Amino acid sequence: MNVLDISDAGHAYLGRTILEGIDLSVAQGEIVALVGPSGCGKSTLAHIAAGLTEPRSGRITRHYARHAMIFQDPALMPWATSASNIDYALRLAGEKRRDRQARLAAVADHVALTSEDLTKYPVELSGGMHQRVAIARALSIQPDFIYFDEPFTALDVALRRRMQDLVIKTCADGNLSGLFITHDLNEAARLAHRVAILDTRGSGILGDRTPPGTPRTRTDAQVFDWVQGVVQDDPIFRHIHDVDERQIA
Amino acid sequence: MTRASRILEFLWSGWSGLAALCLLAAVWQAGHEAYGPFILTSPLETIQAIGVLATSGKAWEIAALTLQRAVSGFALVALAGTALGVAGGYSPATMRLVTPLITVLMGVPPIAWIVLAMIWFGGSDATVRVVIVISALPTVFIGAARGITTRDPMLDKMSEAFGAGPVRRLFGIGLRQTTTTLFPAFALALGTSFKVAVMAELLSNAGGIGGALALARINLDIAQALAWVSIAVILLIVVEYTLVQPVKSEIDRWRHAAQPWGVKR
Known part of the structure; x- marks a missing residue:
């Protein structure tokens, strides 16, 4: 069963079409990575899916x-301690004191x-700790x-790996599904069940590919081989590393 | 950092305030010695005059009247200015409408408002409060509006993603971010409140410290005049450090979290 269905979604910003004809679904217990070059509208799509953007x-x-x-x-509140930052979400979710x-103790332990x-306040913690919070x-x-x-883009390589783990x-523990936005194909191949590729100009999902095995069992060698393979041979990954730094999105 | 150590640190910082006051007294004393007691009484004589005033119940009543007017006027302007400023910060249309009005308010001298308020309300509390509100409104408005317009949009997104509606976003996220600009504006507005209160009292013959100053002027009593000015300043300092600063330091706790104890910048 699908837990998220996006059908024929489109979006425009200041009169410019940035997403068009997007169909994407995420099944129960599945992590779908959405990849695409910078500025192709991946984040906007996630915000649309989450209901933050109409x-x-x-x-x-x-x-x-x-x-x-x-x-x-x-996006931590600088005036609140780590505990209060976590508690903020719990309060919004309407949990009892x-x-x-x-819950706070359990998740901190996790x-x-x-x-x-x-x-501690966010000013007292490093970037990696911020992301952990x-x-x-x-x-x-x-x-x-x-x-x-794109949660780990700003982190260094070692830290990013640890966060991915x-x-x-x-x-794998909880029966979680998710949509993972990233422009890093290695990251996508590491932790997703399925990788969907967004068109460079946001006009539709070009297709999806499934790396071997499951994220839990996949070895680094498998991830590496798969990424090398698709980047060289698969036409839908042709523009994955295109960058237009003048484009804002 | 615990609350006790924060209070200790705050009290310890009083030494630098004391040093500044002593410097002022030194300059004052130099002025006294250069121009003589008829132009400028010495700081010591002024303190003695304050001491004499402090023993009379009448003087306490006069000071309390001005204090009441200044603080109530400040409370009004803090509420109105914050509400307008927040509205302006969130809605560009409101901002565009209000900004020219704020410029007009800033351009009209307080003295003109005192004359108008005197005609409308006579020599009453209302006159003083109205002039305070009009004089300090631009400061508070700009402080609040700046705080909202410069807020971190990511925090709004985050709280929306976790299910916060517009009202919870305003109180939990938006208002909290105005403090950086709003508290300096409050400090300025409080100072304005006291200045304008005394001025309005003096000109509208409404009693209070302004009234006492008018009397000192008639009697050419420099010591008395300086004593009342000092009392007004002391009242301002007391209110600032019992009302505004404690709230500010409680809210700004996180800013000092990464600073070691006693280090001043």
Whole structure:
């Protein structure tokens, strides 16, 4: 069963069409990575799917109970401690005070935040820790669907890997589905069940490809071979590394 | 950092304030010695005059009247200015409508408003409050509007993604980000409130510290005049450090989180 269905979605910004005729679905328990060159409208599509942006056309059907979102900018409130930042999501989700305490402790443990980290303000934490708190915030409300909007782009390679492992572990543990936006094909191949490719100019999904195995069992060698293979031979990946730095989106 | 250590640090920072006041007193003393007591009484004589005033119940009543007017006027302008500023920050149309009005308000001298308010309300509390509100409104408005327009749009997206409606976004995310610009505006507005209160009292013959100053002028009593000016400043400092600063330091706790104890920038 599909938990998210996007059919014929389109969007325009200041009179310029940036998305057109998008059909994409995510099945129960599946992580779909959406890849495409910078500025092709991936993030906008995620925001449309999550209901943050109103699409100009098309229909979005959501069959999940509760979603969470992890952004590229961790979007932590600078005036609140890590604990309060996580608690903010729990409060918005309408959890009772007693449950919030327990949930906070459990999720902090899960993403390896110490009790000391929890009392700190974002200014006292590194970029990696910010993203860890943002992940904890997203997981705390026990979503069954997570939108990842290029969450690890700003992190260095080692840290990014560790965060990816955290996502793989979490998604395999809980029965989570998700849409993972990224322009990094390696990242997509590492943690998604299926990789969908968005057209350079946002006019439709070019197609989707399935890397071997599951994210949990996939080895680094398999990821590497698969990425090398598709970049060389698969025509729909031809423009994946195109960059137009003048384009804003 | 615990609250106790924050309070200690705050009290410790009082030394620098004291040093500044001593410097001012030194310059004042130099002026006194250069021009003589008829032009400028010495700081010590002024303090003595304040001491004499402090023993009379009448003086306390006069000061309380001005304090009441200034603080109530400030409360009004803080509420009205913040509400208008937040509305302007969120809605560009409101901003475009209100900005020229703010410029007009800034262009009209407070003295003109005092004359108008006197005609409308006579020598009452209302006269003083109206002049305070009109004089300090632009400051608070700009402070609040700036805070909203320069807010981090990502935080709005985030809170919307986690299910916050417009009202929760305003109170949880939007207003919280105005503090950077709003609190300096409040401090300015509070100072304006006291200045304008005394001025309006003096000109509209409405009693209070302004009335006492008018009396000192008639008697050419420099010590008395300076004593009342000092009392007005002391009142301002007391209100600023009991009302505005504690709230500000509680709200701005996170800014100091990464700074070691006692380090001043």
